[in-house]
Amino acid sequence: xxxxxxxxxxxxxxxxxxxxxxxxxxxxxxxxxxxxxxxxxxxxxxxxxxxxxxxxxxxxxxxxxxxxxxxxxxxxxxxxxxxxxxxxxxxxxxxxxxxxxxxxxxxxxxxxxx
Amino acid sequence: xxxxxxxxxxxxxxxxxxxxxxxxxxxxxxxxxxxxxxxxxxxxxxxxxxxxxxxxxxxxxxxxxxxxxxxxxxxxxxxxxxxxxxxxxxxxxxxxxxxxxxxxxxxxxxxx
Numbered sequence: 365x366x367x368x369x370x371x372x373x374x375x376x377x378x379x380x381x382x383x384x385x386x387x388x389x390x391x392x393x394x395x396x397x398x399x400x401x402x403x404x405x406x407x408x409x410x411x412x413x414x415x416x417x418x419x420x421x422x423x424x425x426x427x428x429x430x431x432x433x434x435x436x437x438x439x440x441x442x443x444x445x446x447x448x449x450x451x452x453x454x455x456x457x458x459x460x461x462x463x464x465x466x467x468x469x470x471x472x473x474x475x476x477x478x
Numbered sequence: 479x480x481x482x483x484x485x486x487x488x489x490x491x492x493x494x495x496x497x498x499x500x501x502x503x504x505x506x507x508x509x510x511x512x513x514x515x516x517x518x519x520x521x522x523x524x525x526x527x528x529x530x531x532x533x534x535x536x537x538x539x540x541x542x543x544x545x546x547x548x549x550x551x552x553x554x555x556x557x558x559x560x561x562x563x564x565x566x567x568x569x570x571x572x573x574x575x576x577x578x579x580x581x582x583x584x585x586x587x588x589x590x
Contacts, residue, residue: 406582
């Protein structure tokens with residue numbers, strides 16, 4: 365049982381380049397989330413999808429877009445990467461909206477923008 | 479405003495000593511609280527939730543509504559407990575805006 369799978373695990377981008385982070389879950393969860401984790405700032409919610417077909421902004425959505433492709437997949441796109449987007453990105457999913465039953469996290473993507 | 483505060487960024491204890499990681503919350507509704515753990519360079523994992531009242535890896539946490547706290551405790555720390563610990567609050571009374579509010583985390587170092 366894979367749980368939540370994120371790709372890639374590592375990425376280096378040049379400023380201005382674009383890329384998409386992929387996330388897929390095989391637990392038939394309704395809700396999915398994208399977080400970034402930065403030292404001293406904890407976890408900050410970028411975007412979330414309460415259910416298939418819906419997406420909403422979190423705390424720090426600027427510079428990002430998302431697509432809930434189907435119930436399994438929730439991708440995060442950086443259209444024009446900036447050094448401030450250097451971070452570790454985590455995808456998560458939950459069966460209950462908002463995570464009342466707890467989140468299952470992916471293993472993360474370490475992104476460096478130079 | 480809803481908030482989760484973990485007052486210690488870093489907590490260092492010796493192996494075998496008791497450990498308590500503090501978590502205080504601010505929420506006007508009925509809180510649902512969680513502890514998550516992240517071992518070095520790994521994914522976050524749910525450690526425990528107050529509603530299930532269970533003990534995982536020797537850790538327990540009791541919700542104290544009077545003190546608005548949900549401190550994580552273990553009587554005898556082990557080196558493998560060294561990790562980052564996050565406290566989180568679920569806003570159950572927020573309609574379509576239900577989601578977790580996170581503390582900034584406490585890094586626990588258990589020294590031999």
